[in-house]
Amino acid sequence: MVETVAPPNGDHHHHRRRWIHSAVAFLSAHKTLLIAFWTVFLFTVFYWQRDAAPRGLLIFRRTFASPPPPRQLPKLRPVSFNLTDFGGVGDGSTLNTAAFERAMSVISKLGKKGGGQLNVPPGNWLTAPFNLTSHMTLFLAEGAVIIGIDDEKYWPLMPPLPSYGYGREHPGPRYGSLIHGQNLKDVVITGHNGTINGQGQTWWKKYRRKLLNHTRGPLVQIMWSSDIFISNVTLLDSPFWTLHPYDCKNVTIKHVTILAPISGAPNTDGIDPDSCEDVVIEDCYISVGDDGIAIKSGWDQYGTAYGQPSKNILIRNLVIRSMVSAGISIGSEMSGGVSNVTVENLHVWNSRRGVRIKTALGRGGYIRNIVYRNLTFDNVRVGIVIKTDYNEHPDKGFDPKAAPIIEGVSYTTVHGQGVRVPVRIHGSEEIPLRNITFRDMSVGITYKKKHIFQCAFVWGSVVGSVFPPPCDNLDRYDGIGRLVKRSAFRNISDIDYDF
Numbered sequence: 001m002v003e004t005v006a007p008p009n010g011d012h013h014h015h016r017r018r019w020i021h022s023a024v025a026f027l028s029a030h031k032t033l034l035i036a037f038w039t040v041f042l043f044t045v046f047y048w049q050r051d052a053a054p055r056g057l058l059i060f061r062r063t064f065a066s067p068p069p070p071r072q073l074p075k076l077r078p079v080s081f082n083l084t085d086f087g088g089v090g091d092g093s094t095l096n097t098a099a100f101e102r103a104m105s106v107i108s109k110l111g112k113k114g115g116g117q118l119n120v121p122p123g124n125w126l127t128a129p130f131n132l133t134s135h136m137t138l139f140l141a142e143g144a145v146i147i148g149i150d151d152e153k154y155w156p157l158m159p160p161l162p163s164y165g166y167g168r169e170h171p172g173p174r175y176g177s178l179i180h181g182q183n184l185k186d187v188v189i190t191g192h193n194g195t196i197n198g199q200g201q202t203w204w205k206k207y208r209r210k211l212l213n214h215t216r217g218p219l220v221q222i223m224w225s226s227d228i229f230i231s232n233v234t235l236l237d238s239p240f241w242t243l244h245p246y247d248c249k250n251v252t253i254k255h256v257t258i259l260a261p262i263s264g265a266p267n268t269d270g271i272d273p274d275s276c277e278d279v280v281i282e283d284c285y286i287s288v289g290d291d292g293i294a295i296k297s298g299w300d301q302y303g304t305a306y307g308q309p310s311k312n313i314l315i316r317n318l319v320i321r322s323m324v325s326a327g328i329s330i331g332s333e334m335s336g337g338v339s340n341v342t343v344e345n346l347h348v349w350n351s352r353r354g355v356r357i358k359t360a361l362g363r364g365g366y367i368r369n370i371v372y373r374n375l376t377f378d379n380v381r382v383g384i385v386i387k388t389d390y391n392e393h394p395d396k397g398f399d400p401k402a403a404p405i406i407e408g409v410s411y412t413t414v415h416g417q418g419v420r421v422p423v424r425i426h427g428s429e430e431i432p433l434r435n436i437t438f439r440d441m442s443v444g445i446t447y448k449k450k451h452i453f454q455c456a457f458v459w460g461s462v463v464g465s466v467f468p469p470p471c472d473n474l475d476r477y478d479g480i481g482r483l484v485k486r487s488a489f490r491n492i493s494d495i496d497y498d499f
Helices: 011-031 030-054 055-062 099-114 199-206 302-308
Strands: 079-082 089-097 114-122 123-127 135-141 144-148 180-181 185-191 194-197 218-221 228-233 234-235 243-246 250-254 257-259 277-288 294-296 310-322 326-330 338-358 366-386 407-420 421-428 433-445 451-456 458-467 476-477 483-485
Touching: 079 099, 099 114, 099 135, 099 338, 135 194, 185 234, 294 310, 326 366, 338 407, 366 433, 421 433
Parallel strands: 079 114, 089 123, 114 135, 123 144, 135 185, 144 194, 180 218, 185 228, 194 234, 218 243, 228 250, 234 257, 250 277, 257 277, 277 310, 294 326, 310 338, 326 338, 338 366, 366 407, 366 421, 407 433, 421 451, 433 458, 458 476
Antiparallel strands: 310 326, 476 483
């Protein structure tokens, strides 16, 4: 009888096959659990590595300003009225101030019931300035035009803004706005693209001839308020700044058209968020006689004392024209601070400047964490500007040693054509510019002079492909973040204002 003996390692292979089979069965049965485990593990490792990374590597992370909180749609009001219910006459000559005031008085009593809506029907509704109320919707029908009377004796005087020290143009009281609101909540201005017309021409002429004794008033100004929604209206020919939310929270401005002559209409900024928090401005067209948008937060020592920054601001999907100033500016009144701003999908055309940061010694404050992304400049004299000698002050009481801090500004995906000077970023020994980053930039130029990417006192970097060739102040990195050349000339200046 022949005895058959198994190979010495046969049991080992048999047990190994059984172990593999069991492991496969376990993995199949607990696949969801394991996927969740590895997802959490990798997510933890990623954030650990991010926080542990050397400071010098931060430039390769795409840092974005914090997004604003989710926006609720405006509430439908349970009660609505027509302006004619209060005696309004839309013939262009009858003064309707009393009709607006009676309507606001009635709606102000409906807050606990959800508020009310005031419909402005087609017609030309002449009025002096009036105040809004909380929990209301002002609805302008197609063909409705609210017209501000152009006689300043009908415009009330108000105290100067506390963060500015006195009226922006004259000491003492200032004119109020055509449509005004203070300490409000839940206000909607909307419609079927009706118009609010400030009849600014008279104001501009008197301003140039020095015939006004007080600072001109904005077209729409809402102060110390929250939950503001403005959409689907046209704002036309403001006497001064057009739309001025001041120290407000949760502001949404969308599908708004803002127009003023591109010359001869002084200080007609489009939208000026001033010491505001959680702001969205999107899908707007702006063509005005000053900055399309100017983010502000107070003027010199008065802004510092007031201490209310502008922060968490998202600006996207805009087309802007500004032959006098810039498409979007930050400052120059920024003494309360500006941070967490994202500007994306911006088209600036036929303008003097594209995007600009402007400040000066004496401002104090800070500008930080500013993200510009997907910018297009079409026939713009200077594309990107940082200016630190914008020396305009409210009085002699400012601190000349109060230097603003500018840091953490990035420009990503910048394109254009017909640009004379693509970049002019002008820091100084007192106000150096730190952590300024350029990435993916190609701008067609009209001027062939050598130094058209101009810098002074700048610490920052260029990542990947950038045209025209950047200044020598910036470190160079390739597209995957490897250092190519470290700058040794951060404080040199090739600023040239002659072209």
